[in-house]
Amino acid sequence: MAQTIILRGQSQRDFAKALLDRAPADAVVTIKAASRTNDQNALMWCLLSDLSRAKPEGRLHTTEVWKQLVMHACGHAVQFELGLNGQPFPTGFKSSRLTKNEMSDLIEWTYQYGAEHGVVWTDPESRRAA
Template identity: 40%
Template sequence: MTKQTYQLRNEQILSNAINHLRNTPLNPDKPYFVTIQEATRSLSQNAKLWACLTDISQQVVWYGQRLSTEDWKNILTAGLKGQRSAPGINGGFVVLGQSTSRMTVGEMSELIEMMSAFGTEQGVRWSDESRQALEWARRFGETKRAA
């Protein structure tokens, strides 16, 4: 059997998924797995994330230094999920963030809201790209707060 994925958006799709499950043969030697999970981040959320990270990295000096977009992504995801750190291999500490590609739409929305608030507090002037990405995300209900 090939892999089947259903995006449960309405009753008809749910019914199709249930029918597929009912027609799946049971075999203890060759079991199937069923996973139900919230959708991961959208392409428009990802565009918003990187546009805002770029604006922040170009405009915010953090404790005397400019940080890369990747550095900011680590700091902001750690801020969202609670800071975790681990000793570095050659000394120091490494802040452990979360992979944004594994975030749900809801988690990414929270990150974008937090990032927008942080940037605004830091006086970031949002680029046209950031504003356009936010407008795209708002149209599809993927974030609540404006930059």
């Protein structure tokens, strides 16, 4: 039987340890950082839309290309392929694989880049959700 535990406090840690003690031979245990939240994802797409409309430095990109550019700027491995029409398009790393902290860093970098390039955010209150 599979178990998922979010380690928020000592009681969850104690429960996880008890499960480990009772685990059968050859059981598989995976511990990973929490994934990005739906609110973070929604905020990121709003920011990417604002970047796309603002065209900082004259850059005319779709939101998907902006996402890859921001991810690359934050140190995530992404790549671009040349499409059949001769235009580059992003492939590879997906933001759904980011942890909450990585997504937060991506959002903060996007805010900083936008501030440096005069981007007007459509929802200034959304910054508090990051």
